[in-house]
Structures are given as C-alpha cells and as structure tokens.
Amino acid sequence: MISLLVNGKRYKLDITPDVPLLWVIREHLKLAGTKYGCGIGMCGCCTIHINGKAKRSCQITVGQAKGKKITTIEGLSASHPLKKAWVEEQVPQCGYCQPGQIMQAAELLAEHRNPSDEKIMKTMEGNLCRCGTYPHIKRAIKLAAQGGKK
Amino acid sequence: MTSRLMTRRKFLKIAGLTIAVLITPSGYKLLSAKEMEKKTSEAFVPNIWLQIMTSDEINIFVNKSEMGQGVYTSLPMIIAEELDADWKQIRLKVAPASDEYKDPVWGSQATGGSTSIRHMTEPLRKAGAAAREMLIKAASEILGVPQSECETHMGEVVHTKSSKRIKYSGLVQKASLLAVPQNPSLKREETFKLIGTSLPRIDIPDKVQGAAVFGMDVFIPDMLYAVMARPYAYGSKITSFDEQAALHIEGVTHVINFNDKIAVCADKPDLAWKGKAVLRVKWSNGTSPNLDNGLLEKQFLKSLDNHGIKAREEGEVSTALSHAWKKIESTYLLPYLSHATMEPMNCTAHVRKDRCEIWVPTQNQTGALQVVKKETGLRPDKIKINTTYLGGGFGRRFETDVVEEAVKISKVVGRPVKLIWTREEDMQNDFYRPANCSRISGGIDKAGNLTAWSHKIVCPSIFARIFPGMVKDGIDPAAVEGLKNMEYEIPNIFVEYVRVDTPVPVGFWRSVGSSHNAFTVESFIDELADLAQRDPLEFRLSLLNKNQRAKKVLEVAAEKAGWSKPLSKGEGRGIAQHLSFDSYVAQVAEVSVNKDKSIKVSRVICAVDCGRIINPAIITAQMESGIIMGLSAALKESVAFSKGGVQTSNFHDYDLMRISEVPDIEVHILKSNEKSGGIGEPGLPPIAPAVANAVFKATGARLRNLPMTL
The missing domain is CATH 1.10.150.120 ([2Fe-2S]-binding domain)
Incomplete structure (x- = not known):
C-alpha cells in the first residue's frame, strides 16, 4: 500500500512503487488534466508540483512521491x-x-x-x-x- | 395529431431541401419523422444543426473536430449571428458520426483541408436565418401584429411599436409548427454583431482547468488498457514470442497476436507495458532491410532523371529556356516529417454483439464509422462514435489505423478497451509528410523579365492510398499543389510530376503539398530575382499584375516590415507569398546568422487575406501557429530512417520549436469582401522560403535543403 497526498486529498493505493507517478495520477486517480506526451521528460505535458516544485511526473515513480505534497492542474486554484x-x-x-x-x-x-x-x-x-x-x-x-x- | 405529423413531415422535407442544394445527392439523409417526433416534444428543430430549447438554451451541433483551430467557437458564431441569439444562450454540442452531419461539400464527415468555415458558412447561415424568420412569424401571430413590425435582438423578438418582447424560448412551441422558409433572407454584412469580432473561444475555460476531455482522458466502467508491441522494420512479422511471460504478470488479462503486432491488455496501462516488456518478440527481417536516409536520398535524386507526367504546360518552355539571356537550374530536397501531435494516438472502443461505441480524437468520423462497420459487421445505426477533443491533428488524425486496432482488440476481449500508443510508437508509425525533391530551371530576358519556368517534382503519392479516385492521369493532386496553380504570370511554364514509391507511408500533413512547394517556388523566385539583379519584392509584384490579392498581401507585409530599411551585417530580410486553401498569405522574415552559423529568426511579419473574417483573434492565432510549425520544420525537423525502419523515436531526436526560439510575430489581417478562405493551414507554407531568402541576404548562401543548415 502506498499513500499519496494529491491536491490535499489522501489516497491509498495497492501498487508497486516503480510505476511512474504520471500514470498513477491519470489512470488510477483519474485526474486526467495531467497529460502524457513523451514519457522521457522532454515535453513537459505531465508537469505537476511536488512540494511546490515543478516536476515531470513521468520521471518520478509513485514510490518516490510517497509522503510528498502533490499538486496537479486540478489542484491549482480555479481562480489562480x-x-x-x-x-x-x-x-x-x-x-x-x-x-x-x-x-x-x-x-x-x-x-x-x-x-x-x-x-x-x-x-x-x-x-x-x-x-x-x-x-x-x-x-x-x-x-x-x-x-x-x- | 395527423395534421401535426403532416406538418412535421412537410417541414422535414423543406428543411431537407434547404440543405440538399448544398450537398451531393448521395451524401444526405433526413431524420425520420419518428426521430423528429421524439426530439420536437421539448425542442424546436428547424433543422439538424440547431435546437432552440424551451429552457432558453440554444444547442448548436458542430460536425467538425476541434483540434485547436477554433471551430467550436467560429461555427456556432455563424448560426448565432443569423439567429440574432444572445451568445450566452449558445451551448455547443459535438455531433455524433452520422449521415446527417456530413460536410455538405465533401459528402463525408471529416475535418481537414482548412475547409470548416468554407464549407459550413452557407448551410449554417441558412439554418440560423430560417429559425429567425420562423420565430418572428410565431411572435407576430401571438401578438397579433404584422411581421414587418417585429425585429430580433439578443434572443428576443421585439415588437418595435409597442416595445413588447418575447424570448425565443417562449416562441419555440408555436414556431415549431410552422413551415421552414426555403430561402430565408440572410443578414446584411454591415448589421453583423458577432461575425468579425474576437469572441473568446468556447473551449478555453475547460482547457485551462485541465477539464477538457481528450481521447486519452476517456474512462469507461470495466475498461481494460491495451498496448501494442510493434516491429521496428517495415514489413517485419512475428517469428516467436513469450505469451506466458506476459500473462504471468498480475493484471495482464490478454495477449493477442495479430501476426504483425501483438496487443497486451491489462487492468492498468503500467501493467500492460510490463507485459509488453517481457514478450521477447522475435521479428523477421523487414521487407526493405537496407532502407535508410542515404538510400532514400539516392532514390529521390535519381528519380529526377526520370520523365515525369505533365501537370501543366503553357507556352513553349524549352524554346524559351534556350533563348533566355540568362538561366539557372537548382535542385531542392526536403525530408519526411512527423506530425508529432502532443497527444499520441489513442482510441477507446467497446464492441458488443449488437452494438459498438467508440471514443476517439478523430478528424475523420466517416472513416472511423466505415472501419467499425467493416470490423464488426454492424449496421451504422448500431455504431456510436464520440469525438473527443483532439490533442493536435495536423492531418494525422484523418487516419483511422488506431480505431481499427482498438475495435479489433475490444472484439477479442469483449470489454471496453482504451488503446494507448507510446510516443515512440507514434513517431515510428506515422503517415509522414512525404520527402520530395524538385529540379527547377528558369530563364530571364535581357530586360530582367522572367520568361521560362520548368519544374520537375519527385514525390510519393498521398492520394494513391487515401483517395485513389482523385489521382487523375497519374498525377497526385497534393504533389503539384501550389505548382499547378502557381500564381506568377510566366509566359512559358512547364510542371511535371514523377511519382516515387518507397516503403514509408505518407499522409496529409498541415498544408500538404503547399508545405514543400511553397518552399521551392518561393526560393527559386528569389534566385531568379537575384539573377536578374532585381529586388525580390519588386520582381514578385511585376509577375502578379492579374493577381491583385497576392500582390496586396506582399505589399502589406513588406510595408509593415519596413522592407527597405537597412539591417546590420549578418542580418537579412526575406519575403515569400503563397495561396493555399483560398487564402493569400505573405510573410517577411528577419534573421541573423551567428558566428557559429546558427540561424536565428528574430521577427516575422505576416499579412493574410482570407476573405470574410469570422473571428480575427482565431485567425491571428492560426497564422502564428502555422508560422511556428513551419519554422519548426524548416529549422529542426527531419525523420531519420535506418535498417529498414524509422530510427527517430521521441522528442530527443525529433525536437520541435521551443518558446526560446520563437520570433516576434505580427499578423495583419486584410479587409476583404471575398468569400472566407481557410486559416488552419495557409499560415505555414510561406515561412520556410521567407527564412531561406533572408539567410541568403544575410550570408549569400542559398539553402535548398531542409531542415536548414549553413
């Protein structure tokens, strides 16, 4: 079980830690605003914030994101x-x-x-x-x- | 009841007639009276494009795909204008794939060729105008006043004398019983309130919040994910693979051998890819194991010595060339290009015994419908195709390959399946913009006038695969686009086409033939101006006496750019113009060449005459978009081949233009009374030659191969 904190909400997932965070956010949590573009960190479509820093979610595993504060486009204030x-x-x-x-x-x-x-x-x-x-x-x-x- | 039904039937017949004048006889089908009966109980339906609801909302059905070009805004604007609706009432509805929504000019439901505004303006205006007339008639009957005393304004009919107003929603029930006028009078242009204004786009708020649903973002209950193992080399087949290894991975549900590819299905995409990774597929050699860039280049250049098929002949070109005071010959070579839509190919399919539903970012609903029909054997009315937002199209999403794959997989697994291509699959399994080369000869007389132009183009045929019926006398229409209809007035001109076939599949890529022919024509015109020692702008203008629209865009672009203003050493200014998709575009590029020989484009000035303007902000955005994609191709893009397949695999070896490389761009839209032209593509063709011509001014080096390197 991996516990993730995304947009202020806590999720518990039965998943191996090596899965790229991108796919967990998109296809497991169904927060589909974060996009897949290249999978190698060359296009930026999958950019999210981890502890306030912009990161390519295709280059981070879900294991590495454990315990960190994750923000996606859906979590950025609608009136930002x-x-x-x-x-x-x-x-x-x-x-x-x-x-x-x-x-x-x-x-x-x-x-x-x-x-x-x-x-x-x-x-x-x-x-x-x-x-x-x-x-x-x-x-x-x-x-x-x-x-x-x- | 009988009379109501009769009225409705009559109404349907009239509505159909109104629209039938705009379409090919085989391409249209009316909604049945029964279907109408269901729909009209709560809504007034003058025809299929428009529903004015009793709730005061107005549904506008858009039959074109939104891939960034703004049709979800510009097409509803046209109906809303004629209807005199309040823009806030408008609700966009994405049309399903069906006969009712076929493009009236094409007779098929598809988006491409910069045609949406060109093909849809007339039927949409008529639909809006017909509804407006019916609402006025209904109001006049309710108020007991003559129609001539009634006007429409912001979603209401107003009786001018009494200032009494009735909202459209209050009129629809009565109006729905009226006959549809066959030839409603259209608004005069000077009374337009919406057309010609930069209304904000309908799709933008959702796209900014991350809420817009692209193909990738479709979730269906009980859905499986599918991924595909594909060969590297063209024509390669499977010789062996380890099915069990994949099936041993928890979550992997199916491994399906399609002979030339293998699908792996799982509960989640990561598990499907894990399964794919352990398949250990052994592939046979491809059908062209030696295919690489060198071999292709040799084949293209060698084909220049073949006789071509005559596509255009005026005057006597060989005599004119032999009598020319001075003549030159140049060879140009352009590469295969990838579409590289930001959203890789994908499709979600749910095939059941008696029906099938598809969710797909497609430019080609009719094509998708045909594929599903063929794969499932189902009747069209049992097939539902949902068009999602497209994360870029550029012609790639006219293809239906991914739909066919998703349907085949869902058929086997009996569940909904979301098929996702990786970026690598997308790069390596494209239908590329064809590589091509041209050999052009030109001659001038003593006075510096252009007297002869002989042009041979070697290019694979896109149409031979997609629309073979449109290949006439062996000539691919795309290959000679912009040559056959080249605007310059030259007394002796000859254009010939040599078809070259390679294993590399080719397809429509933004602006198609114009994407390469504008480069060769507008570069060679510059070479001839130089030969004649004439200013490139003045030389062009002197060849466009009968063509005022082309002339005008050149003049405006040059004037706004300050054509004759001096530049510093190492800087250059170049100009080019091109007509495509009924729109005239000229661009001036300013470049500087650095010591390391890198080319920096610092400023682009664009002038466009696209006829009647619907939404200027969208036109400007499309011009910028075409310029940037054109610059990206001219300066950076080329697909690499090796060992029988596509070597290029992702953005590390096929980089696109980035924000730091983008010049300042100015767009000037000319006022015009002509019919609207296209805007999605015409911004692209002139930029590569404008830059090459500027580089020539800056350095004296003539760049005839793309992408440009000094």
Missing part, C-alpha cells in the same frame, strides 16, 4: 492568476500541453514575482507546444505577473 491570464490571453489551441505549461509557469511565478523575458524563456523552454501558442503563453505569464492588469 495564471488560469485567469490564460483565459484572458486566449492561450490554448488544441490545449493538450496547457496544463503542463500552466503548472510550469505557476512555479516560476511563485518564485519570481516579475520574471524577465529571459527568465520566462529559460523556465518554459522544456514545455513543448505543437500548436505554437508560445507568444500567447509569454503574454499570459507577464499578465499574471502584473496582477492581471495590462
């Missing part, structure tokens, strides 16, 4: 400044990578109130978007950093 900015700037197209993008950006804003362009680029570089929503992502992060005011 980034979620609002993402709507305001109309960021998503297909939308598949967006939960990962938002979770990555959320860590950035938690640590840097007003990140520079360079900081935004460097932090967000690991998150792929095939639709090319990058210009909108950049604008949405800046909007959220400015407290939602243009």
Whole structure:
C-alpha cells in the first residue's frame, strides 16, 4: 500500500512503487488534466508540483512521491492568476500541453514575482507546444505577473 | 395529431431541401419523422444543426473536430449571428458520426483541408436565418401584429411599436409548427454583431482547468488498457514470442497476436507495458532491410532523371529556356516529417454483439464509422462514435489505423478497451509528410523579365492510398499543389510530376503539398530575382499584375516590415507569398546568422487575406501557429530512417520549436469582401522560403535543403 497526498486529498493505493507517478495520477486517480506526451521528460505535458516544485511526473515513480505534497492542474486554484491570464490571453489551441505549461509557469511565478523575458524563456523552454501558442503563453505569464492588469 | 405529423413531415422535407442544394445527392439523409417526433416534444428543430430549447438554451451541433483551430467557437458564431441569439444562450454540442452531419461539400464527415468555415458558412447561415424568420412569424401571430413590425435582438423578438418582447424560448412551441422558409433572407454584412469580432473561444475555460476531455482522458466502467508491441522494420512479422511471460504478470488479462503486432491488455496501462516488456518478440527481417536516409536520398535524386507526367504546360518552355539571356537550374530536397501531435494516438472502443461505441480524437468520423462497420459487421445505426477533443491533428488524425486496432482488440476481449500508443510508437508509425525533391530551371530576358519556368517534382503519392479516385492521369493532386496553380504570370511554364514509391507511408500533413512547394517556388523566385539583379519584392509584384490579392498581401507585409530599411551585417530580410486553401498569405522574415552559423529568426511579419473574417483573434492565432510549425520544420525537423525502419523515436531526436526560439510575430489581417478562405493551414507554407531568402541576404548562401543548415 502506498499513500499519496494529491491536491490535499489522501489516497491509498495497492501498487508497486516503480510505476511512474504520471500514470498513477491519470489512470488510477483519474485526474486526467495531467497529460502524457513523451514519457522521457522532454515535453513537459505531465508537469505537476511536488512540494511546490515543478516536476515531470513521468520521471518520478509513485514510490518516490510517497509522503510528498502533490499538486496537479486540478489542484491549482480555479481562480489562480495564471488560469485567469490564460483565459484572458486566449492561450490554448488544441490545449493538450496547457496544463503542463500552466503548472510550469505557476512555479516560476511563485518564485519570481516579475520574471524577465529571459527568465520566462529559460523556465518554459522544456514545455513543448505543437500548436505554437508560445507568444500567447509569454503574454499570459507577464499578465499574471502584473496582477492581471495590462 | 395527423395534421401535426403532416406538418412535421412537410417541414422535414423543406428543411431537407434547404440543405440538399448544398450537398451531393448521395451524401444526405433526413431524420425520420419518428426521430423528429421524439426530439420536437421539448425542442424546436428547424433543422439538424440547431435546437432552440424551451429552457432558453440554444444547442448548436458542430460536425467538425476541434483540434485547436477554433471551430467550436467560429461555427456556432455563424448560426448565432443569423439567429440574432444572445451568445450566452449558445451551448455547443459535438455531433455524433452520422449521415446527417456530413460536410455538405465533401459528402463525408471529416475535418481537414482548412475547409470548416468554407464549407459550413452557407448551410449554417441558412439554418440560423430560417429559425429567425420562423420565430418572428410565431411572435407576430401571438401578438397579433404584422411581421414587418417585429425585429430580433439578443434572443428576443421585439415588437418595435409597442416595445413588447418575447424570448425565443417562449416562441419555440408555436414556431415549431410552422413551415421552414426555403430561402430565408440572410443578414446584411454591415448589421453583423458577432461575425468579425474576437469572441473568446468556447473551449478555453475547460482547457485551462485541465477539464477538457481528450481521447486519452476517456474512462469507461470495466475498461481494460491495451498496448501494442510493434516491429521496428517495415514489413517485419512475428517469428516467436513469450505469451506466458506476459500473462504471468498480475493484471495482464490478454495477449493477442495479430501476426504483425501483438496487443497486451491489462487492468492498468503500467501493467500492460510490463507485459509488453517481457514478450521477447522475435521479428523477421523487414521487407526493405537496407532502407535508410542515404538510400532514400539516392532514390529521390535519381528519380529526377526520370520523365515525369505533365501537370501543366503553357507556352513553349524549352524554346524559351534556350533563348533566355540568362538561366539557372537548382535542385531542392526536403525530408519526411512527423506530425508529432502532443497527444499520441489513442482510441477507446467497446464492441458488443449488437452494438459498438467508440471514443476517439478523430478528424475523420466517416472513416472511423466505415472501419467499425467493416470490423464488426454492424449496421451504422448500431455504431456510436464520440469525438473527443483532439490533442493536435495536423492531418494525422484523418487516419483511422488506431480505431481499427482498438475495435479489433475490444472484439477479442469483449470489454471496453482504451488503446494507448507510446510516443515512440507514434513517431515510428506515422503517415509522414512525404520527402520530395524538385529540379527547377528558369530563364530571364535581357530586360530582367522572367520568361521560362520548368519544374520537375519527385514525390510519393498521398492520394494513391487515401483517395485513389482523385489521382487523375497519374498525377497526385497534393504533389503539384501550389505548382499547378502557381500564381506568377510566366509566359512559358512547364510542371511535371514523377511519382516515387518507397516503403514509408505518407499522409496529409498541415498544408500538404503547399508545405514543400511553397518552399521551392518561393526560393527559386528569389534566385531568379537575384539573377536578374532585381529586388525580390519588386520582381514578385511585376509577375502578379492579374493577381491583385497576392500582390496586396506582399505589399502589406513588406510595408509593415519596413522592407527597405537597412539591417546590420549578418542580418537579412526575406519575403515569400503563397495561396493555399483560398487564402493569400505573405510573410517577411528577419534573421541573423551567428558566428557559429546558427540561424536565428528574430521577427516575422505576416499579412493574410482570407476573405470574410469570422473571428480575427482565431485567425491571428492560426497564422502564428502555422508560422511556428513551419519554422519548426524548416529549422529542426527531419525523420531519420535506418535498417529498414524509422530510427527517430521521441522528442530527443525529433525536437520541435521551443518558446526560446520563437520570433516576434505580427499578423495583419486584410479587409476583404471575398468569400472566407481557410486559416488552419495557409499560415505555414510561406515561412520556410521567407527564412531561406533572408539567410541568403544575410550570408549569400542559398539553402535548398531542409531542415536548414549553413
């Protein structure tokens, strides 16, 4: 039995510790906002927070996540400044990578109130978007950093 | 009762007629009176696209797939406009796969070719307008006033003299008994309130919360997970495998041998993959064990010496070339490309004896329906296909391979099955954008005028597999897209097509033939401008006298970019234009080339004339999207082959453009009275040549192979 703390809720799972956390979150807990994109930590679709840090959930086993505070896109407040900015700037197209993008950006804003362009680029570089929503992502992060005011 | 039924039958007939003028005779079927009877007890149904409910909600059925291009917003906008609805009343309904929802132009239910707005505007406007007229008539009867004194506004009919208002919901019961007008009058453009505005997209709030359901996110009670072991090499078959080893893993329920692949089913995906890992499959050699990049390149280039099939001939090209004052010949080579949708292929299927249900992110509902029909032998009315959100499409999800697999597996296990492809399977089992090469000769006269253009393209055929009936005289329409209809006015022009067949399957990839032909044409035009010692913009404009729309987008892009403004050393500015899917797009790219010879694109200015504008924000987003995908392909993407199969396997060896590499992009949308053109694809084709032309300006090096390397 592995006990997990996800979005403030405790889950007990009968599972071997070597399963990637991504699949546990998605297919066991059915929190499907966290996406599978590559399985090798190269696309960022599966980004979640572990103890407040943005991590690729495909690169962490459920055993390693035991006892840690896990937050997924569903656990990020519905009125989080980034979620609002993402709507305001109309960021998503297909939308598949967006939960990962938002979770990555959320860590950035938690640590840097007003990140520079360079900081935004460097932090967000690991998150792929095939639709090319990058210009909108950049604008949405800046909007959220400015407290939602243009 | 009898009269009501008669009215409804008549109504159905009229509604069908209204729509039938827009579709091929074989492609349409009416809802039965019985089905209508059920539906109209609580809702007013002028036709199948629209339901105004007594609850004041308006259901709009969208027959196109949402893969990021915004159709779940732009298509309802068209109905809501004609209906004069309050946008807040609109509820989006995803149409199931069935005859009623076929694209009226195609006669099939599919999304592609940047056609959604082009094909659906007319029927949707008529549907909205018909309903509006019927609501006005109902109101005039209720209020006992002439129809001419009634107007519609934000979901209400208003009697202008008395200011009496009735909500649509209060009129639907009466209106549903009226005959549907066959030719409702459409709104005048200057009265549009929704069309032409940047309404926020309907799908975005759910996508931001992580609540939008993609194919991967489907959960069905009692569902199994399926994964697939596939061969590396093309044509390879199974010689042996260890079924028991997989079945010994707790949770693994089935191992199914399909001869050229093996499915493993389990309670959870991780267990299925564990089962797959211990199968120890031995595969036979493939059918082309020596296939690799070198061999393919040789085959393509060698095919340039073959005679092609004539796709276009005007004037006398060989004479013109021999009389040319100066002439040049260039060869271009472009690679196979992967779609790399962020959501890997997947499908959930539940096959039962008497029915079947499918959940799939698909661009091709009609194709999916046919596959299920073939695999199960069930009648179409026993098959339900649910289209989920698509985590990217780009043409890959027009294919139905994954549907066929999921259905086959569910048929064997007798339970719902979610089949998930890994990224590696997705990369290695794609229907790729075809590799291709072109040899182009061009000549100019003493005055620097372009007199001759001879173009031979070597390219595999996409249509031969997907729509063989559309291959006319041996010419694949995609291979010569943008060549056969090249816009430049050249007195002597010759285009020929050499089909080359390789083991690599090819398919539709965003902008299809234009994705490669815009590059060769717009690069070679630049080479000719240089030969004539003329400015590339001026040279193009001089060849577009009859083509004002192409000319205009070039002029706007150049003006907004500051075409003649000087740049620093090591920087360059390039321009390109291309017509595709009824939309004209020109782009100017500014690049700098660093000491390490890396190319940085710093700024892109895009001008688009896509006819009537439905939602400008969506158009801008699609232009940006096409530019970024086009840049990604031009600078980074190429599928590698080795030892008879696809070597490329994931984003570490097939990287896509990342946020740090994206230039500043400006999009200028031209006002136009023409019919709406497509927007999903036309942003992509001009960017690669604009960048190559800019690199030439910056360095003097002409890049004729993609992806670009200096």
